[in-house]
Amino acid sequence: MTRVTRRYKFVASHRLHSSRFSADENRDLYGKCNNPHGHGHDYILEVSVGGPLDAISGQVVNLISLDRLVDAQVINDFDYKYLNADVGEFQELVPTSENILRVIEERLAAHWQSVFPGNGPRLEAIRLRETKRNVFELRAI
Amino acid sequence: MLITRRAEFSASHVCAQPSLTPEQNRELYGPAANPNGHGHNYVLEVTLKGDPDPVTGMVFDLKQLKEIIQRTVIEPMDHRFLNYEVAPFDKVVPTTENLAAEIWNRLSPSFEGGRARLENVRLYETEDLYVDYAA
Numbered sequence: 001m002t003r004v005t006r007r008y009k010f011v012a013s014h015r016l017h018s019s020r021f022s023a024d025e026n027r028d029l030y031g032k033c034n035n036p037h038g039h040g041h042d043y044i045l046e047v048s049v050g051g052p053l054d055a056i057s058g059q060v061v062n063l064i065s066l067d068r069l070v071d072a073q074v075i076n077d078f079d080y081k082y083l084n085a086d087v088g089e090f091q092e093l094v095p096t097s098e099n100i101l102r103v104i105e106e107r108l109a110a111h112w113q114s115v116f117p118g119n120g121p122r123l124e125a126i127r128l129r130e131t132k133r134n135v136f137e138l139r140a141i
Numbered sequence: 142m143l144i145t146r147r148a149e150f151s152a153s154h155v156c157a158q159p160s161l162t163p164e165q166n167r168e169l170y171g172p173a174a175n176p177n178g179h180g181h182n183y184v185l186e187v188t189l190k191g192d193p194d195p196v197t198g199m200v201f202d203l204k205q206l207k208e209i210i211q212r213t214v215i216e217p218m219d220h221r222f223l224n225y226e227v228a229p230f231d232k233v234v235p236t237t238e239n240l241a242a243e244i245w246n247r248l249s250p251s252f253e254g255g256r257a258r259l260e261n262v263r264l265y266e267t268e269d270l271y272v273d274y275a276a
């Protein structure tokens with residue numbers, strides 16, 4: 001088993017607020033993450049890829065292609081943005097780290113086969129570090 | 142129970158496959174294919190799995206683990222140009238994947254038949270890239 005993990009960074013702001021709840025309910029549920037003008041994090045995204053070792057390159061995944069995919073699908077859209085306003089999915093979806101992970105997974109999965117066709121590299125896990133204390137992981141996608 | 146010991150070594154390498162042209166290598170590996178090489182501060186994490194010995198309370202003697210890592214990996218690889226000085230990287234491209242597998246192969250004989258078995262080798266090439274390998 002060989003698994004490659006690549007780390008990326010983006011900085012973004014967000015506000016946790018759901019239109020389904022009252023102002024008081026939002027405050028109770030999300031605490032200071034509900035403050036009206038949002039706040040930001042230095043997010044760290046880890047992408048883990050498994051699969052067979054390519055006999056010629058000696059790699060599980062071509063890092064140039066992986067970087068290009070993650071940059072195009074995630075970093076370019078998320079970096080230095082206010083997620084609630086600037087990223088389409090979060091017009092509806094509350095940008096909790098759980099939901100950010102789901103959106104990242106959907107975006108990567110939608111383009112994975114076109115970048116890595118056949119039985120090559122598999123997206124095995126993605127992890128999002130919101131702060132040093134909060135880590136979220138989505139496995140075996 | 143899992144125990145993990147960390148070690149570090151610094152080495153240089155070139156990622157280029159001799160069967161490919163310089164342009165193809167450049168496309169595949171980017172600047173890692175630059176012909177005169179470049180270096181990294183590699184960080185190695187060796188994970189063993191086993192039940193603690195009822196008398197010592199240890200899964201494995203960490204002094205002994207440190208000595209095994211030092212003898213089989215750090216001494217041969219630290220401050221070396223992998224392609225020229227460390228077999229099999231005269232023939233095998235020293236990608237992080239291949240290096241992790243080679244480190245596993247060098248470590249694994251020391252744990253055959255013991256209480257603890259080699260569970261995982263994690264090799265960081267940089268803080269932004271690591272490989273987990275288990276045979």
